[in-house]
Amino acid sequence: MTLSQAKDLLTTNSIPFQECEFASEADFLYHISPSLYTKNAKEHKYYALIVQSNNGKKHIELEFEEKNGEYVFWDLWFGDFSFEYFSGDASENGSYLIEEIQEIMQGKHTVIMVTNPQTKRWIADAQFDRSDPEDDWFGEIGFQRMMKRIRKKRTIWGRLFGSKRSYEIYDWNTYERIVK
Numbered sequence: 001m002t003l004s005q006a007k008d009l010l011t012t013n014s015i016p017f018q019e020c021e022f023a024s025e026a027d028f029l030y031h032i033s034p035s036l037y038t039k040n041a042k043e044h045k046y047y048a049l050i051v052q053s054n055n056g057k058k059h060i061e062l063e064f065e066e067k068n069g070e071y072v073f074w075d076l077w078f079g080d081f082s083f084e085y086f087s088g089d090a091s092e093n094g095s096y097l098i099e100e101i102q103e104i105m106q107g108k109h110t111v112i113m114v115t116n117p118q119t120k121r122w123i124a125d126a127q128f129d130r131s132d133p134e135d136d137w138f139g140e141i142g143f144q145r146m147m148k149r150i151r152k153k154r155t156i157w158g159r160l161f162g163s164k165r166s167y168e169i170y171d172w173n174t175y176e177r178i179v180k
Helices: 003-012 025-032 094-105 140-151 156-161
Strands: 018-022 046-051 060-067 070-078 109-115 122-129 166-170 175-179
Touching: 003 046, 003 060, 003 070, 003 094, 018 025, 025 046, 025 060, 060 094, 070 094, 109 140, 122 140, 140 166
Parallel strands: none
Antiparallel strands: 018 046, 046 060, 060 070, 109 122, 109 166, 166 175
């Protein structure tokens, strides 16, 4: 999918977006998250179509990489979470991308991003499909289990010997950060 095809797709589906161009992959990755590794970043340009979320912090982004003078779809991001499409059916099938974006906008997907608050380094991430009540790992049950674990008070041993963690929990409408 090319940049112009994606713009047409978003416009046709009445999804407002902003455009942003990046001079290099390092600039683009820094835009996504300042803690991402950029030492081996490519020098060619990237372009983003940004759909502003209601939470005001973590937005949907369709990312495009410059290849042979044209911008082609690279990946879909929701905040710091990458869907890792890169190639294949998802990157070529516009209806699949629109469906995914609409599900995010309906609040069906929640992301939990775990980082080290001192170094801002990534530790873990997960995306939960809140519309799936039966998935024990990445559905509503898995999300509730993870939130219970995050909100649980740290033990004395955890406070003495454990490292601090920053949890960013967000969906289309809400954003929460917990540091413990």
